[in-house]
Amino acid sequence: MADSFLFPYLLRLADDRLILGHRLSEWCGHGPILEEDIALANIALDLIGEATLFYKLAGEAEGQGRNEDGLAYFRDAVDFRNALMVELPKGDFGVTIVRQFFFSAYSLLQMEALTKSSNAELAGIAAKAVKESRYHVRHSAQWVVTLGDGTEESHKRAQRAVNDLWRYTGELFLSDAIDQEAAKAGIGVDPSTLADAWRTQVMEVLQRATLTTPTVNYMQRGGRDGKHTEHLGHLLSEMQIVARSHPGASW
Amino acid sequence: MNRAAPSRAVPSRDELFELLDTVKDPEVPVLSVVELGIVRDAVADEHGVVVTITPTYSGCPAMHEIEQEIRKALAEHGIGPVHVRTTYTPAWTTDWIGEEARAKLEAYGIAPPGRQESSDLIPLRRHAATVRCPYCKSLATERKSEFGSTACKSIWVCRDCRQPFEEFKAI
Numbered sequence: 001m002a003d004s005f006l007f008p009y010l011l012r013l014a015d016d017r018l019i020l021g022h023r024l025s026e027w028c029g030h031g032p033i034l035e036e037d038i039a040l041a042n043i044a045l046d047l048i049g050e051a052t053l054f055y056k057l058a059g060e061a062e063g064q065g066r067n068e069d070g071l072a073y074f075r076d077a078v079d080f081r082n083a084l085m086v087e088l089p090k091g092d093f094g095v096t097i098v099r100q101f102f103f104s105a106y107s108l109l110q111m112e113a114l115t116k117s118s119n120a121e122l123a124g125i126a127a128k129a130v131k132e133s134r135y136h137v138r139h140s141a142q143w144v145v146t147l148g149d150g151t152e153e154s155h156k157r158a159q160r161a162v163n164d165l166w167r168y169t170g171e172l173f174l175s176d177a178i179d180q181e182a183a184k185a186g187i188g189v190d191p192s193t194l195a196d197a198w199r200t201q202v203m204e205v206l207q208r209a210t211l212t213t214p215t216v217n218y219m220q221r222g223g224r225d226g227k228h229t230e231h232l233g234h235l236l237s238e239m240q241i242v243a244r245s246h247p248g249a250s251w
Numbered sequence: 252m253n254r255a256a257p258s259r260a261v262p263s264r265d266e267l268f269e270l271l272d273t274v275k276d277p278e279v280p281v282l283s284v285v286e287l288g289i290v291r292d293a294v295a296d297e298h299g300v301v302v303t304i305t306p307t308y309s310g311c312p313a314m315h316e317i318e319q320e321i322r323k324a325l326a327e328h329g330i331g332p333v334h335v336r337t338t339y340t341p342a343w344t345t346d347w348i349g350e351e352a353r354a355k356l357e358a359y360g361i362a363p364p365g366r367q368e369s370s371d372l373i374p375l376r377r378h379a380a381t382v383r384c385p386y387c388k389s390l391a392t393e394r395k396s397e398f399g400s401t402a403c404k405s406i407w408v409c410r411d412c413r414q415p416f417e418e419f420k421a422i
Binding site for chain 2: 132
């Protein structure tokens with residue numbers, strides 16, 4: 001019998017990446033320039049790939065015979081444990097890029113810490129994800145600077161995206177009993193320990209981008225407990241329709 | 252009469268690797284899955300073969316096809332049953348691509364992976380990596396995008412011969 005914290009802990013890792021990967025995939029064929037269309041689809045592929053690996057581990061930890069497809073396609077919004085930030089609509093390119101930067105910087109720190117997990121499989125997946133997160137951060141940070149320190153219009157939109165998304169960043173670093181038990185067992189990392197490093201890195205890039213770091217302290221929360229925005233249900237209905245209409249189909 | 256006698260002896264690791272070296276990567280058909288370092292191990296005993304592979308990228312869509320091609324290549328030589336096991340440790344790195352394979356990549360028009368990128372995450376402070384144009388060998392090249400036609404490649408353009416080309420990203 002696996003530890004009871006393991007399944008919900010892995011589910012959070014997987015859900016963050018699946019939902020953000022899906023949001024990014026919405027840009028496919030709609031990118032502002034061809035290179036960015038390809039870049040966002042590539043990053044989506046990495047995130048969905050990482051999610052698949054985490055779901056596989058989660059399914060094994062749960063021990064109910066659910067595989068990665070079962071977990072991705074046959075759960076409802078209340079069962080998802082992703083942070084609220086990743087389910088928000090893709091918005092304009094500025095929103096997509098700023099969110100990607102916020103998440104990738106977080107993901108890199110998280111995955112770096114998880115390479116030291118006592119769970120060898122989790123550590124292996126994390127080592128892979130570190131390499132991918134590193135170029136995700138580079139890509140999005142470069143764009144944050146380009147947009148922030150760009151034209152009047154691009155600066156305005158980038159700043160608006162920073163202001164709108166800021167209140168969703170706090171949830172990434174919340175820590176509850178699941179995180180603390182996972183950390184105590186040497187398997188997981190307590191997200192609250194990543195907050196300072198994240199803030200330092202993010203502020204450095206925002207400053208370089210001539211963007212102002214918001215000072216609001218009120219933070220949205222709920223995703224880790226299954227309390228989501230209305231946007232998640234719409235996303236899931238699109239993402240899950242084929243799998244649910246043809247359960248067990250293969251090609 | 253012993254009709255159950257095995258048709259061939261248990262193949263050695265070297266023999267298995269030789270056969271697996273005929274399996275090309277579907278997205279980089281100039282290199283084999285052995286040359287790319289995707290095949291990590293192959294062990295045979297009287298019950299069958301276990302081939303251990305590792306994905307290049309987490310979301311690499313070619314893994315299923317590679318698995319099928321591995322089974323096919325071994326089955327053609329009467330080797331089986333084949334169990335393909337996937338491992339994630341150690342994480343795949345372009346450092347596993349040998350000199351000969353790098354030369355093949357360049358001849359095919361893909362710049363081979365260079366040194367690992369530094370882990371410095373803040374843009375503009377990073378040193379530009381030197382990538383040689385696989386066509387005219389000029390070093391006057393610039394990166395257009397870190398993302399190319401597949402997860403493992405980036406897009407470059409040569410300022411001398413004006414040829415766009417792809418680079419196998421170093422990770």
